[in-house]
Amino acid sequence: MTIHPETRVGHVHLKVADLDRAIAFYSGILGFEVTQRYGAQAAFLSAGGYHHHLGLNTWESRGSTPPPAGHTGLYHTAFLFPDRKALGQVLKRLADAGWPLDGAADHGVSEAVYLTDPDGNGVELYRDRAEADWPRAPDGTLAMTNSRLDVAAIIAEAD
Structure with a gap:
């Protein structure tokens, strides 16, 4: 059994430590547009007006450090x-x-x-x-x- 060939990855959500810092990178440098923001907890960004390609949130990660090298993850x-x-x-x-x-x-x-x-x-x-x-x-x-x-x-x- 195989996945349908027209299947696409729709969006990615990332846990971030500092929402403003992440927005400064993904929007300010890479150029994604902020389509919606939920205070200091989450933001959704897109290219071309789609509802979102990228979700950034601090729900479980505010102030956290990145996972150590050699561990599983993205x-x-x-x-x-x-x-x-x-x-x-x-x-x-x-x-x-x-x-x-x-x-x-x-x-x-x-x-x-x-x-x-x-x-x-x-x-x-x-x-x-x-x-x-x-x-x-x-x-x-x-x-x-x-x-x-x-x-x-x-x-x-x-x-």
């Missing part, structure tokens, strides 16, 4: 951008804010950068290549890569 949340220019725009905002990147890779099927949010949650920002451009082995199977990504070249396409 590895990262991945945000898909529609094209290289849109990815470059958010990378420029991160650079302007002095926000460090943890890594960057050209996977053949996509270009991705990795960073950590203020609460220690992993974040992937990426754009997919057209499926016709995906690398394939001689037998036609997908042959993803993990090559160096030129982040500066993507930022240059932001304008």
Whole structure:
């Protein structure tokens, strides 16, 4: 049995220690729009007017520390951008804010950068290549890569 192929991940909820700090990152730097806020307890953010793609809350985590390394939990949340220019725009905002990147890779099927949010949650920002451009082995199977990504070249396409 398999899941229906049109199934999509609708939204992600993150426990955060400081709601204003999390909003400053996800809205102020990444550019998500705050669609609703419940005082100092929760906020919902979206891209393009959807009710929410991202929920942030302090219900069980206000003032908490991130989980220690080596424990189970969310590895990262991945945000898909529609094209290289849109990815470059958010990378420029991160650079302007002095926000460090943890890594960057050209996977053949996509270009991705990795960073950590203020609460220690992993974040992937990426754009997919057209499926016709995906690398394939001689037998036609997908042959993803993990090559160096030129982040500066993507930022240059932001304008």
